[in-house]
Amino acid sequence: MTLKQKRIFLDKIFSYFCRITTYASILILFLLLFHIVKAGASWLDWQLITSFPSRHASKAGIKSGLFGSLYLVAVTIIFSVPIGIGTAIYLQEYAKKNKITQLIKLNISNLAGMPSIIYGLIGLAIFVRFLGFDRSLLAGGLTLALLILPVIIIASQEALAAVPRSLRDAAYALGARQWQVVIFQVLPAALPGIMTGIILAVSRSIGETAPLIIIGALSYAAFIPNGVMDSFTALPIQIYNWASRPQQEFQELAAGGILVLLILLFVLNGIAVFIRQRYQRFS
Amino acid sequence: MKVIYSLILLSALLVSCTGNENENQSASANQLSGTVKIDGSSTVFPITEAIAEDFAEPNPRVRVTIGVSGTGGGFKKFLASEVDINNASRTIKDSEKKKAQESGLKYIELPVAFDGVSVVVNKANDWVNFLTVDELKKIWSPGSVVKTWKDVRAEWPDKAIKLYGPGADSGTFDYFTHAIMGKAQMSRSDYTKSEDDNILVMGVAGDEASLGYFGFAYYEENKSKLKLVAIKSNKDSSAVLPSSSTISSNEYKPLSRPVFVYINKKSLAKPEVNEFVNYYIDNAARLSKEVGYVPMPQSDYDALRSKLK
Numbered sequence: 001m002t003l004k005q006k007r008i009f010l011d012k013i014f015s016y017f018c019r020i021t022t023y024a025s026i027l028i029l030f031l032l033l034f035h036i037v038k039a040g041a042s043w044l045d046w047q048l049i050t051s052f053p054s055r056h057a058s059k060a061g062i063k064s065g066l067f068g069s070l071y072l073v074a075v076t077i078i079f080s081v082p083i084g085i086g087t088a089i090y091l092q093e094y095a096k097k098n099k100i101t102q103l104i105k106l107n108i109s110n111l112a113g114m115p116s117i118i119y120g121l122i123g124l125a126i127f128v129r130f131l132g133f134d135r136s137l138l139a140g141g142l143t144l145a146l147l148i149l150p151v152i153i154i155a156s157q158e159a160l161a162a163v164p165r166s167l168r169d170a171a172y173a174l175g176a177r178q179w180q181v182v183i184f185q186v187l188p189a190a191l192p193g194i195m196t197g198i199i200l201a202v203s204r205s206i207g208e209t210a211p212l213i214i215i216g217a218l219s220y221a222a223f224i225p226n227g228v229m230d231s232f233t234a235l236p237i238q239i240y241n242w243a244s245r246p247q248q249e250f251q252e253l254a255a256g257g258i259l260v261l262l263i264l265l266f267v268l269n270g271i272a273v274f275i276r277q278r279y280q281r282f283s
Numbered sequence: 284m285k286v287i288y289s290l291i292l293l294s295a296l297l298v299s300c301t302g303n304e305n306e307n308q309s310a311s312a313n314q315l316s317g318t319v320k321i322d323g324s325s326t327v328f329p330i331t332e333a334i335a336e337d338f339a340e341p342n343p344r345v346r347v348t349i350g351v352s353g354t355g356g357g358f359k360k361f362l363a364s365e366v367d368i369n370n371a372s373r374t375i376k377d378s379e380k381k382k383a384q385e386s387g388l389k390y391i392e393l394p395v396a397f398d399g400v401s402v403v404v405n406k407a408n409d410w411v412n413f414l415t416v417d418e419l420k421k422i423w424s425p426g427s428v429v430k431t432w433k434d435v436r437a438e439w440p441d442k443a444i445k446l447y448g449p450g451a452d453s454g455t456f457d458y459f460t461h462a463i464m465g466k467a468q469m470s471r472s473d474y475t476k477s478e479d480d481n482i483l484v485m486g487v488a489g490d491e492a493s494l495g496y497f498g499f500a501y502y503e504e505n506k507s508k509l510k511l512v513a514i515k516s517n518k519d520s521s522a523v524l525p526s527s528s529t530i531s532s533n534e535y536k537p538l539s540r541p542v543f544v545y546i547n548k549k550s551l552a553k554p555e556v557n558e559f560v561n562y563y564i565d566n567a568a569r570l571s572k573e574v575g576y577v578p579m580p581q582s583d584y585d586a587l588r589s590k591l592k
Contacts, residue, residue, distance in 0.1 A: 055333040055574055135350070213351070216322075216360075220332045220349035222339055231348055241351075244479050245329070246504040246575055251481065 036262075040255025048256050052222040053238060057249035062257050065238035066264075067224045068137070068217075069206060072234055073268065075141025076148065076205050081198060083145075084152030085187075088194075091153070092160040093182050105157075112150035119147040120214030128215050135216035138228045143211050148201035155197020159190035188279065195276040199269050206265060209236040235261050315345050317555040322350040323357025323370030326454045326498070327542045330396055331370050331563075333570040338562050345555045354454060358545075362388060367550035368560075371543045372398070372454040389548040393587050394541040395563065396571035396578055399499035399530040400459050402512040402538070407491045410439050413513040413522035416537065419463050422446070422494070427471045432492065446474035447486040447495030453478055459496055462537040484508065499525055500575025514538060530577040541579070551591065564588060 001009070043057075051061025095101045123143030133139040163186045171181040212234055213219075219241050221233040235257060242254035321331060328351055335347035352360065354371045361369035362382045375383075375392065383390060402419070404411050410432065418436065422429045422444070432439040449456040451468060461467040477483055480497040487495040488508040502509060502525075513522035516536040529535040544563065550556045564587050568578040 053332070054336055055329070055570075216350055216352065218348045219325075219328060219351040220335060220347070222336070223346055244325075244481065246480065246498070246501040248504065 036255045036258050039252045040257070040259045043253050043256030044259050048253075049260065053220060053241075057247065057253050060242075060250075060253055062235060062238050062260060064221045064223060065233050065235040065257070066260065068221070068232040069235040069261075069264070071137050071225055071228070071232065072141050072144060072212075073202060073206060075137060075228060076144040077198075077202060079142060080145035080149050080152055080201070084149050084198075085156050085194060087149075087153050088156030088160060089182060089187070092157050093178070093186065108150050108153050112154060116147055116208055117210045117214060119143055120211030122146065123211060123215045133229070135218075135231050136229045137225050137232045139215055140212055140217055140232065140234070141228070143215055144205040144208060147208065147211060148205050151201040151204070152194075152197055155200070156190070156194045159193025159197070160186060162193065163189045191279050192276050195272055195279075199272045202272075203265055203269065206261065206268070207236055209234075209240050212237060235264070315342050315555045315558055317553060318346045318348065319368065319556050319559045320348055320366040321368040321370060322352050322360050322366045323368075323544075324354040324372040324454055324542070325351045326354075326372040326398060327370035327395070327544065329574040330542070330567065330571045330576060331368075331544065333574050334559075334563050334566055337566060337570065338559055342555070342558065345559070347559065353452075361390075361545060361547065362386065364388065364547065364549070367547050367553075367556050369545040371545055372458070372540075374543065375545065391546045391548060391551070391590055393544050393546065393560075393564070393590065394579065394583070395544055395567045396542055396576040397530050397539055398542050398576055399525045399535060399540075400455060400462075400496055400538040401499045401502040401525050402494070402496045402514060403487055403502060403509045404495075404512055405487060405491050405493050406508060406510050408493075408510055411494075411510075411512055413515055415515040416463060416517065419514075423448075423460075423463060423470050425469060425471050442492040445486075445490050445493040446471075447483045447490075447493055448474055448476060449480065449483065449497060450476040450478050455480075455496070455498055458540060459538070462540075498575075499530065499577070503575055527572075527577045531579060539577075542576070557591075560591065561588075564591075 047059075048061050049066060050063055051059060052063050053065075054060040091101060091105060095104075120143060123139060123146065127133045127139035127142050128135060131139075133142075167185055167189060168181055171185045176184070217237055218231055218233040219237055221231065225232045239254050239257040239261065242250045242257065245251070319335075321335075328349060331349055335349060338345070338347060349370075350357075350360075350366075354369075354373055357366070357369040357371065358375065358379050360366045362379060364386075375390075382388075402414060414435075421427065422435060423446075429435055430443060431441050432444050433441045435444070448459070448470075456470070457467045460470050464470065475483075475486055477486075480501040483495050483497045484501055484505045487493045488505070494512075502511060511524055513524045514535065515522045520536075523529050523535045525535045525539070530539040533539060544560075546556070546560055551560065564584055568581060568584055571578050
């Protein structure tokens with residue numbers, strides 16, 4: 001084999017390798033989806049969504065869990081997005097590049113890798129007990145907001161850092177102050193990246209069970225929460241509860257619940273992608 | 284900007300969805316309302332959940348909330364008067380009793396059903412008919428040298444024994460280790476663990492030389508895939524298979540136990556809690572059976588009512 005042939009050969013091998021890894025992950029994803037759809041599709045109907053939990057699989061539904069999860073997402077987004085983006089802007093645009101900033105950044109990266117159950121314990125100590133929010137939606141939403149804050153901050157910081165220097169220079173050259181540069185030039189340019197980070201983070205928070213159980217979310221609730229100070233249950237808790245039952249029907253019901261959770265995720269992500277694309281067009 | 288608008292819109296939508304809960308409250312004046320707060324064991328949860336579900340029919344305005352913090356976690360909240368009722372898969376500990384005394388909290392203990400732990404082997408296993416408690420102890424003790432079935436009883440085949448059981452966070456694990464080893468949480472740790480009993484069922488069903496233990500309800504639902512093992516509590520007693528009758532009569536020793544609810548006496552003064560507890564006693568036999576547990580004899584339930592006075 002000549003040197004040239006060898007280089008072409010290696011190039012081919014590498015591209016095949018990459019292709020195989022992609023197909024493998026897609027295949028696994030589809031296998032999982034197929035398995036869940038097969039088990040749960042027949043349970044996925046209007047009654048599943050509009051009924052409260054029951055010991056009879058045929059009458060059981062996820063109404064309380066679904067509403068609980070929607071509320072939680074709303075509370076989580078309201079607290080985590082402004083704080084997350086604000087922190088990223090400060091660290092990236094304003095903070096001096098010194099040891100303290102470095103230390104803060106390092107700690108945020110570490111926090112992003114902390115197991116979610118630890119956030120549950122923090123939530124229990126601070127929001128439930130110290131601040132006296134009790135086992136409310138507010139306490140749950142704040143706990144999940146804490147959980148996803150590091151992810152949002154890191155993603156936003158990276159998006160801000162990727163905005164080209166020339167854009168800022170052009171704005172400064174026209175006489176803009178720093179806040180004008182940040183708000184009107186840098187932030188819109190970084191928004192697609194920031195949105196991607198938020199989508200990933202919020203999707204993660206929807207699937208979390210452990211921290212919610214720690215702060216004392218309910219496992220059985222036959223009501224829709226009556227405001228943010230009310231107690232609540234969430235979709236993944238309901239799914240976990242059903243999946244651990246001895247009866248086969250409940251395991252299928254759990255698969256039905258997982259399908260609803262997936263659809264919810266798709267819808268929320270769809271909204272985020274829609275916003276992102278509109279923004280890209282007009283900026 | 285649009286992001287913020289959409290967020291505000293989304294949250295406003297969510298809030299408006301549930302704002303009309305109070306409108307139909309004045310419908311019938313003689314009905315009970317209020318909240319019954321319950322927490323505790325995941326083992327007792329299915330029974331209490333079934334009771335709560337049926338209780339809601341005649342009492343639609345009473346909210347029953349059930350959390351699952353485990354028996355110990357539930358007692359913490361119970362003793363802090365944060366909940367009215369605790370689901371407990373064991374009786375109250377001395378340290379917990381002391382706390383109740385210190386804070387002047389009075390409570391009532393009600394056994395509501397029986398739960399059995401079943402020991403199972405693979406369907407294809409034709410050598411095991413019964414196991415003695417001593418043999419179980421030999422198999423499961425910490426640092427156990429049992430590697431094959433032959434190590435348990437000399438006449439059994441020289442096949443590697445594959446063990447399946449719940450992990451350390453499970454109430455079943457606490458109970459089994461306490462009953463067999465004499466001390467809770469004492470167990471070898473080189474076995475396949477899962478907090479999800481369904482996974483243990485699959486493990487034992489798919490492995491010819493396996494041995495596992497889990498809640499009796501999980502055996503009942505998977506009878507066709509598993510072989511039940513009778514237990515001899517000592518050398519001279521006869522081997523007993525778990526069944527509703529042997530569990531409730533306590534013949535199936537030592538792996539059957541009662542499960543409890545604890546009620547704060549102060550909460551019992553609230554009419555909705557009182558009504559709920561009475562409903563619990565009246566329906567525990569029927570509903571515990573329906574969700575896979577073993578009811579106590581009817582006379583025992585009748586005797587509970589006198590405890591409430």
